Amino acid sequence: MNHLLDQLPFVEHALPAAWFQRPTVDVARELLGATMVLRAEDAVTVVRIVETEAYLAEGDLACHAALRMTKRNAPMHEDGGIFYVYKIYGMHLCVNIVTETAGRGCAVLLRAAEPIVGHDVMRSRRANGVVRRDTDLLRGPGNLARALGVSIDDNYRSCASPSAFFHHDATVAAADIITTTRIGITASADLPLRFCLRSPAVSGKR
DNA sequence: TATACGATGCACT
DNA sequence: GTGCATCGTATAG
Secondary structure: OOHHHHHOOHHHHOOOHHHHOOOHHHHHHHOOOOEEEEEEOOEEEEEEEEEEEEEOOOOOOOOOOOOOOOOOOHHHHOOOOEEEEEEEOOOEEEEEEEOOOOOOOOEEEEEEEEEEEOHHHHHHHOOOOOOOOHHHOOEOHHHHHHHHOOOHHHOOOEOOEOOEEEEOOOOOOHHHOEEEOOOOOOOOOOOOOEEEOOOOOOOOOO
């Protein structure tokens, strides 16, 4: 079932863990346009990231790690390059990528993506609601986690491994990136830490 | 089209 | 006991 995965050029082109161990805002911006390849539930999906949010180690009260290390935010204090997955509102999962180095406490939230490979799998995972357009499959953090087949067991999982990796898109220019305040938070709500491309898959107003 | 709100569970205090 | 880094539906306009 992994023919596709086996053919993908992981070693040469995938972003190494060290790529994520850089300033969180840089990672959040440079993930835009990036391709994510993820194996979950025995299926491989490939998507293009179009919306991210940065949660910073310093001066950011909305960051889960803002106060101290707890059981929930512990992954954020690891070295960058792993997933931080948590449940929100009792039913949705949010997928983050831990950034910078151990002890910092920061991450990038993946909010939306465009499907590239695996439309059928993603659609079936979203079977509850009627998903009309392909661009709605990964629109919003809860929907994205659902369509990707992510579970709470993916917490701490490497995002620089043969079963989960990213390819950078060097064609994205600074002028392509829209910067806004983050969605759904009250603390530090004025910080310009949400980044997105012009895409119908971006969450919020159309 | 725009706004309101209920669902639902657990980390955190 | 409180409050979410949300989503989908219902209701009003």
